[in-house]
Amino acid sequence: MWLYGKADQWSITDILLQLVCQERKMSLFSMETLYLLGLLNFFVVTKQLSGWTINVPTKVTATEGSCVVVPCHTQPHLRVIWYMYDSKDYPKVYDKYYPDTVEDQFRGRTSLVGEAMEGNCSLKIDDVRRDDNNVQIYVWINPISESYQAFLPQLVTIIVEKITPLIAIKEGTMSDGDIFEAYCLIYYSCPSSRPSLNWSRSPFLENSTLTAQHGKKTGLWFYNETLLGVATYKMHKSKIRCSAKSNTITANSKDIVLNVFYEPMTVTLTTDQESVAEGDSIIIECVTDCNPQPHMYSWLRRRMGQSDKINSTQGKMSFNNITRDTSFSCVAHNYAGAGESHWLDLVVQYPPKILPKSMCNLIGETLRCVCQADASPDALMYWTINGNDTLPSFVTSVSMNERHFVIGELIGPVQSLPNVSCKANNSLGSTKLLLLSATNSSKTSSPNMGLLPIMLLGIPLLLCCAMFICRGYPRNRPRLGEANIQGSHLRTSMMTQMCI
CATH class of the missing domain: 2.60.40.10 (Immunoglobulins)
Structure with missing residues (x-):
């Protein structure tokens, strides 16, 4: 707090400022000049310390991209100018009447808040930048007044902090179906321009809701959002983060990789x-x-x-x-x-095996052979007749009745009993089987099997002949005395009829 009062020695103050300006143009101050300035300054300040009060802090904290208000309170006044401290000059931070004289760094970004008639001389700086950090400023109240004037030599230091959202989750590890809870917190220095928060999160968070909280702490305002939902196993290893956006800056929090047990x-x-x-x-x-x-x-x-x-x-x-x-x-x-x-x-592969169901049949002069093989990969079928694999008059076909079972069929005319072989082959091996042999047909089905229908028809005919003979024999029986005489003739007659 600094006290200033009514100044009836304005001319002395002017002399003091003029002397300072003139001496700055000189390369060296004389001891007499310094002594005179000290006496004049002491006299003027002493004369002004009688009732004027100004309250300002020694420093203010601002967040990048936000705004900041430098509090200043005094008695009702007419005009205020804010300056940036410089050892050689008086660069302006704010001047309502001469805005073109404000330094480029602050031009268009500064204004006063509050009412001058209520003694409010607070300065607002918009869109705080990194190069505003550690800048020192001071205020001058009523700089051209003839009756009241307050020049504040106390400096206010601006501290600029980088805007960084803080993110955290309640539990580092969760299980599928647990309640998921995450927080995103941002500090800011401008109550009239709160940053907005946005979430980048897994789409697999179910039944999610957002709640908000705001307040002031350690000289800054804060805004906090809480994200609630049900964790699912699909969220595992996904990343979650939040971002804060102010007028000119967007900042991201760190990424958190989720760990979900399932x-x-x-x-x-x-x-x-x-x-x-x-x-x-x-x-x-x-x-x-x-x-x-x-x-x-x-x-x-x-x-x-x-x-x-x-x-x-x-x-x-x-x-x-x-x-x-x-x-x-x-x-x-x-x-x-x-x-x-x-x-x-x-998929188990094995070489071919020809199955026992393979056989040949001869009906009339038509030969039909069937060869069945089990193999993986499926077998290829080859036929040979009498050692010859060229079969112009035969028809061959291949079919499958279930997985890996291949059926090959051979049909064609023959004049005599041939030798017929079947061969099955795949990438793991081959096998060959003789199905019909001209020299040993017992091993296979022989042409004699073609006589079976004739034999089946002949047996009933023979039985009928025998019954006819049996019925005729009693009617031609000789008398007892003639039995020996006619026996030989009867046997001869019966044999003759049977032959007939």
Whole structure:
């Protein structure tokens, strides 16, 4: 606080200021001049310390991009000029009547707030800049008054702080379904121009709401927003931040990476091998989306109608001696729960095998052969007749009745019993089987099988002939005395009819 009073020695003050200005033009002050100035200054200040009061702080804190008000209170007055301290000059910060004389740094950004008749001489600085930091200013009340004048030698230092939103979350780690709570706080120095806050957050936050709070603390105003919602597992590893926007500046807070605990949501089995040969090994990996990572894996294997289970801490396993029709599944366990994958059916490859159902039939002069093979990859069928694989008069076809079972068919005319072979081939090997042999038909279906219908028709005819003979025999029986005489003739007659 500085006290000033009525000045009836205005001419002495003018003399003092003129002397200061003149002496600045000189390269060196004399001891006499300094002594005279000191006496004059003491006399003028002493004469003015009788009732004038001015209140200003020693410093004010401002935030970049905001505004700041330098409080100043005194008695009712007519005019105020604010200056920036300089050891050689008097650069103006504010002058209502001569705005063009204000320094470029402050021109258009300064104004007075309050009523002069109420003694308010407060200065407002808009759009605070970084280069305003540590600037020292002072006020001059009624600079041209003949009766009242107050010149304030106390400096006010402007401290400029960078605008930085502060962000925090209530819990560093949360679980799926927990309440999520985050805060964003911004300090500002201009109550009439509060910065706005914006959130950059995960879209998977459910049922979110915003609440606001504002006030004043440590010489600055503050604005705080609280974000509430339900955390979901999809928010894990996402980033959240807030930004504050003032008139000229937008500032971002730091990023916070969210850590959400959740059980294995998706579990899949993968392998680098599209297929595996029967008897070989395969490496399978159990991949899961969860947090934290699994501490145990349960491996399930299903083959030949039997299942077995292996518990391991490894998410990648090697399995040996793979057989056909083998499937795997995996259950991943972490501290939040467990999840199971779908069954992975392995593509097991093996060489062809010709099945026992393969055979040939001869009906009349038409030969029909069928060859069935089981193979993975699917087998290719080849036919040979009497060692010749060129079959111009035969028709061949291939079909499948189920996975990996291939059926080949051969149809064509023959004049005599041939040798017929079937060959099945894939990338893992081949096999060949003789289905019909001209020299040993017992191993296969022979042409004699064509006589079977004739034999089936002949048997009933023979039975009918026998019944006819039996019925005719009693009517031609000889008398007892003639039996020996006619026996030989009767046997001869019966044999003759049977032959007929």
